[in-house]
Amino acid sequence: MKVPKFGVVVFPGSNCDHDAYYAVKKELGYDVEFLWHKDRDLKGSDVIILPGGFSYGDYLRTGAIARFSPIMNEVINFAENGGKVMGICNGFQILLEAGLLPGVMLKNKSLQFVCKDVYLSVENNNTVYTKGIGKNVLKVPIAHGEGNYFADENTLKDLVANNQVVFKYATSEGNITDEINPNGSTIGIAGIINKRGNVLGMMPHPERACSPALHKTDGRFIFKALAENIFN
Amino acid sequence: MYKATVVIKRRPSILDPQGKAVEKGAAHLGISNVRNTRIGKYIEFVVDTNDKQEAEKEVEEYCKKLLANPIMEDFEFTLNKES
Numbered sequence: 351m352k353v354p355k356f357g358v359v360v361f362p363g364s365n366c367d368h369d370a371y372y373a374v375k376k377e378l379g380y381d382v383e384f385l386w387h388k389d390r391d392l393k394g395s396d397v398i399i400l401p402g403g404f405s406y407g408d409y410l411r412t413g414a415i416a417r418f419s420p421i422m423n424e425v426i427n428f429a430e431n432g433g434k435v436m437g438i439c440n441g442f443q444i445l446l447e448a449g450l451l452p453g454v455m456l457k458n459k460s461l462q463f464v465c466k467d468v469y470l471s472v473e474n475n476n477t478v479y480t481k482g483i484g485k486n487v488l489k490v491p492i493a494h495g496e497g498n499y500f501a502d503e504n505t506l507k508d509l510v511a512n513n514q515v516v517f518k519y520a521t522s523e524g525n526i527t528d529e530i531n532p533n534g535s536t537i538g539i540a541g542i543i544n545k546r547g548n549v550l551g552m553m554p555h556p557e558r559a560c561s562p563a564l565h566k567t568d569g570r571f572i573f574k575a576l577a578e579n580i581f582n
Numbered sequence: 583m584y585k586a587t588v589v590i591k592r593r594p595s596i597l598d599p600q601g602k603a604v605e606k607g608a609a610h611l612g613i614s615n616v617r618n619t620r621i622g623k624y625i626e627f628v629v630d631t632n633d634k635q636e637a638e639k640e641v642e643e644y645c646k647k648l649l650a651n652p653i654m655e656d657f658e659f660t661l662n663k664e665s
Contacts, residue, residue, distance in 0.1 A: 410648070410649070411651055414648065414651070415648075418648070447651070453653065454651055454653045454654045456596065456597065456599070456654070457599050457600060458599070459599055460599075461599050461600065461603050498599075500596065500653075500654065501653075502595075502653070534599075
């Protein structure tokens with residue numbers, strides 16, 4: 351089977367770039383390269399990962415400055431041509447600022463940085479990232495202060511109507527409740543995909559749940575699903 | 583040269599948990615009559631041109647594309663001529 355090549359963008363302040371690199375390369379055995387934010391070369395990547403962290407210190411708004419990095423022009427072109435782009439945590443925030451996904455992130459309702467394992471209900475198992483995933487609930491950690499997803503009513507209607515909500519915060523049984531929502535995110539949204547189905551943004555960190563040594567391996571399902579579906 | 587001052591406010595429809603938390607602090611201080619605390623941003627800079635229209639255009643673009651996110655924020659700015 352042909353396997354995809356991943357490119358992990360490194361912004362000043364990224365801090366999950368090595369986690370993503372390690373998970374993809376050592377845990378899953380795919381090809382991966384780092385992509386420097388000042389470069390304009392995607393090095394033949396089939397998938398671009400915008401990793402978590404605090405790009406540009408989260409100054410102004412999360413992701414607001416990273417969005418104008420030279421490499422982002424290439425990432426936006428790549429996405430507009432159907433290339434697979436996966437934004438994790440701060441990467442999701444960058445995708446929102448870049449307009450590749452709709453909506454914004456507000457501060458967590460609690461105003462606190464939340465760092466813990468959560469359960470995600472897989473709401474759409476027909477995307478390139480989730481097809482054949484074989485599970486309805488995934489256990490993956492979150493670590494963010496601004497993961498409270500917000501979109502206006504029409505945008506939200508569109509997201510739901512087009513099945514663009516991919517992951518929601520849920521109980522271990524897959525029930526979506528207000529109590530389980532860790533950040534106040536609208537309708538419990540943890541991850542969304544664009545209409546075309548190639549750009550995914552998610553606040554939880556699948557790359558931190560790929561190693562048996564960490565006793566968390568549900569993140570592997572997402573990377574594996576992507577690798578299996580990407581060339582089909 | 584113009585001096586620009588930009589005020590960025592959260593749109594009325596967007597919750598402001600920060601403002602709410604700060605207001606709770608006010609209550610702890612015994613300041614009991616403050617309501618609807620909302621936290622925004624104040625930004626100032628100079629615009630290096632003497633053409634007011636050009637300055638306005640540039641500040642507007644700066645606000646729209648970078649300083650404010652129109653999904654959740656409104657902005658207003660003033661320009662003052664500096665010698």
